[in-house]
Amino acid sequence: MSNSSRKIAIIGGGWAGLSAAVKLTNHGHHVTLFESAKQLGGRARCVAFGEQRVDNGQHLLLGAYTETLNMLQLCGVKIDNALLRSPLNIKVIERQGAEFNLSPSRLPAPLNILTALLTLPSLSIRERLKTIWFLLKLRLSGFKIRRDITVRKLLRHQPEIMVKMFWEPLCIAALNTAINDASAKIFLNVLKDSFTQKPEASDLLIPKVDLANLFVHPAMQYIEEHGGTLLLGKKINSIQKINSKYTVIDADDHQYDADDIILAGSPKSTLALLEKSALLETTQEQLRQLIYEPICTIYLQYANDIRLPLPMIGLTNCTGQWIFDRHFCGQAGLMAVVISASGPHMQLDKMTLAQLVSDELTELFDWPDANSSLVIREKRATFKAHVDIDKLRPNVTTSEKNLWLCGDYTASPYPATLEAAVQSGLQCSHEIIHYMK
Secondary structure, X not given: OOOOOOEEEEEOXXXXXXXXXXXXXXXXXXXXXXXXXXXXXXXXXXXXXXXEEEEOOOOOEEOOOHHHHHHHHHOOOOHHHHEEEEOOOEEEEEOOOOEEEEOOOOOOOOHHHHHHHHOOOXXXXXXXXXXXXXXXHHHHOXXXXXXXXXXXXXXXXXXXXXXXXXXXXXXXXXXXXXXXXXXXXXXXXXXXXXXXXXXXXXXEEEEOOOHHHHHHHHHHHHXXXXXXXXXXXXXXXEEEEEOOEEEEEEOOOOEEEEOEEEEOOOHHHHHHHHHHHOOOHHHHHHHHOOOEEEEXXXXXXXXXXXXXXXXXXXXXXXOOOEEEEHHHXXXXXXXXXXXXXXXXXXXXXXXXXXXXXXXXXXXXHOOOOOOEEEEEEEEXXXXXXXXXXXXXXXXXXXXXXXXXXXXXXXXXXXXXXXXXXXXXXXXXXXXXXHHHO
């Protein structure tokens, strides 16, 4: 370790903590990453389903996720081999038979969206023009509003069919928050990055492998090859600060000295650690006010010849909201049905919920019953991206010197996504690297 390198403790091994560790080891700092679980990855981890492995939820990657793509490349991942790039085709179907299909062209933005809207058969001419005018006004405003409002209020003049079949499914998928509560500011940031850049920004990037093999394992290898240390099953109980140095104390009272500490756990675990360590009272108060939303993923295994025409299809008037065909990931006959945010489905037992969703797919696609199922509920999958949520999202820099935060909940223009997690980890590492110059 060179004289200019620092000993950095990272508490939490999700995508944010891993990204910070990769970047910091890349710059020659000695990193020790502590993870209380037996595996890394946080809320993007893998679980067994029969003889195959699946992610703990169907996570989306988009072409606009530039920091995530850069991080994968830094870790030696060959993007073309690991990800299938599919132009975004937003198809939403209703139980009563209505269908909506928006296929942006490869023309420069915003022409790619505008031409798709002009030729959308499910809209009347008046509805098409109202939607186009709405998008043009957003573009002229730079996708900004003076004060935050709900997405429902933002869309108050939009055609009902567009709200039901396009805007609402898009909002709940991106923000994991219902449009009656969701922050219009954050939603507009998502729209800006997805629909005003190059057409490739809205592409769907489908992992050909599970998320552990996509990022977690390459990141682990990179960190260890560059002198970092990974400690799994290591719960940290408290932090002590003496002068400008820190000591991390685990559940077995083992102590680890550090020049810097990055808190990269979930908001709940970070809050518990700050309370026990009597640090960052203002941040504690912010984290106490966060509200959480669940994400439920139902994996249904069918015969290998059961397929969708597209990688994903949206559903309305159903319990399920989006269905993903894992055939595109090399898992034939496997469907992942996602239900974002809270709702009556959270009160159902897993077997009842899986059967309910299977029955819906039978009705929609004339499929037989699924051969097997797996229901995964992340009860605190993301923070609720409600109006003025920005006031509760702490910065990566804190009032305590050399104590940092990272995670998808920290201050960011974006909702809680994998890209937001990677961005926060990189921002945190950049702050430390810049501080050392």
